[in-house]
Amino acid sequence: MNRRLGVLISGRGSNLQAIIEAIAAGPLEATIALVISNRPGVRGLDRARAAGIATTVIEHGSFPTREVYDLALIDALRRHDVGLVCLAGFMRLLSTAFVSAFPSAILNVHPSLLPAFPGVEAQQQALDHGVKVAGCTVHFVTAELDAGPIVMQAAVPVLADDTTATLSARILVEEHRLYPLAIARVLAGGWRMEGRRFLAG
Numbered sequence: 169m170n171r172r173l174g175v176l177i178s179g180r181g182s183n184l185q186a187i188i189e190a191i192a193a194g195p196l197e198a199t200i201a202l203v204i205s206n207r208p209g210v211r212g213l214d215r216a217r218a219a220g221i222a223t224t225v226i227e228h229g230s231f232p233t234r235e236v237y238d239l240a241l242i243d244a245l246r247r248h249d250v251g252l253v254c255l256a257g258f259m260r261l262l263s264t265a266f267v268s269a270f271p272s273a274i275l276n277v278h279p280s281l282l283p284a285f286p287g288v289e290a291q292q293q294a295l296d297h298g299v300k301v302a303g304c305t306v307h308f309v310t311a312e313l314d315a316g317p318i319v320m321q322a323a324v325p326v327l328a329d330d331t332t333a334t335l336s337a338r339i340l341v342e343e344h345r346l347y348p349l350a351i352a353r354v355l356a357g358g359w360r361m362e363g364r365r366f367l368a369g
């Protein structure tokens with residue numbers, strides 16, 4: 169698989185930072201070809217620039233439809249010869265056109281043990297539900313929100329005195345560890361899908 173990553177962000181970019189650091193430190197053999205944000209002025213863009221990575225802002229508000237917006241994303245990613253798209257806090261649903269443009273080559277990290285608690289505020293959903301174990305999931309992206317085949321998951325305990333902030337922080341540590349590992353696993357190839365099951369080796 170082409171090891172050129174396109175990372176899509178909307179904000180803080182701490183998962184982007186984890187990918188940058190895993191590449192710099194060696195375990196993740198890849199290049200971030202482009203970081204795209206749908207919002208200007210976000211911290212993730214500063215992190216990318218500080219690492220010397222090409223960035224572009226494609227604001228969704230200036231496009232008439234999701235499909236037209238997604239065509240602009242596809243165009244930017246293709247121009248940078250991206251082989252694997254990594255969503256990292258990208259707060260937009262993707263159209264089927266986008267998903268088909270990168271078959272089995274779009275990943276996302278989500279702060280819950282999917283299929284529990286898809287969508288926004290997953291950590292708050294977990295607390296409200298009263299689960300005792302929470303975690304994060306790296307999965308392939310389909311047009312359905314947070315529903316694609318699972319590549320890797322990591323679990324953390326939910327503690328009696330947890331708030332959304334403390335639980336989110338505990339999950340985030342695992343996100344930063346897991347996402348580069350999962351990207352490396354997918355890039356390494358030699359995996360197959362059986363139904364929804366990602367089977368490595």
Ligand code: GRF
Pocket residue numbers: 177178179180181182183184212256257258277278279340343
């Ligand atoms: C993470 O919790 C990620 O799982 C979710 O959005 C958050 C993004 O954080 N999809 P960051 O921008 O990577 O810091």
